[in-house]
Amino acid sequence: MTFTERYTWAGLAISLATFVGYWSVVVARAVTDGLPLVDVAWRGPMLWSLVLGGGLYAVVMPALWLRGRGEALTDVRDQEIERYAETAGARIVGLAVPAALVVLALDVPPFWTATVLFTGSFLGALTSTGVALVAYRRGL
Template sequence: MTFTERYTWAGLILSIATFAAYWIVIVIRAASDGLPFAEVAWQGPMLWALILGGGLYALAMLVLWIRVRGEAHTDARDHEIERYAATAGSGLTGVAVLATLVMLALAAPLFWTATVLFAGSFLGSVVSTGVTLSAYRRGF
């Protein structure tokens, strides 16, 4: 397993865990306070999810990088796979950004606007990661 494939797996696991933890907090807050999702205090959990998820990913990448220091980290195949996967995931992320801009223009509630951007970015990332891992396992 290459360095790039290892950190892709780490990123997938961390992003799923972070996204799930965010939604668990939001659902518990909504249920315990008897509030609709749009009225729950969502800003703190979302910021913490982004900060902790990014920090843990950086830490995982650092640990993986230290383990292979002195070796080649990527090759031409890794670069091709990353380019191919970025193309696959960017479409979904772009749709999420467009939907967010439309929601902002229509003055939609901030919770739903932020959620569309957060979930769309997450799903674009998952698609990109899935394409990357599939390319490593099955080829192009």
């Protein structure tokens, strides 16, 4: 397994943990407080999930890099897979942006705009990661 593939797996784990953690907190608050999702205190959990996810990513990347000292970090195949995967993920994120603009234009609560952007970004990253991991296993 190359450095880039290990890095991709780590990113997938961090993304899933962050996204599931955020939604677990928000849904638990909605259920325990008997509130609709719009009225739940969602801003703090979202900010914390972004900060903790980014922090974990910042710790894991150097750790993986240090572990792989002496080996080639990327090659032509890695670069081609990364370009292909990023294109797939960018398409999903590209759909989330106009969807968020529509939500804003409909003047709905900010929760829904943030949710569209947060979920769209997650789905874009998930798509990119999935495409990359499939490409590592089966080839382009």
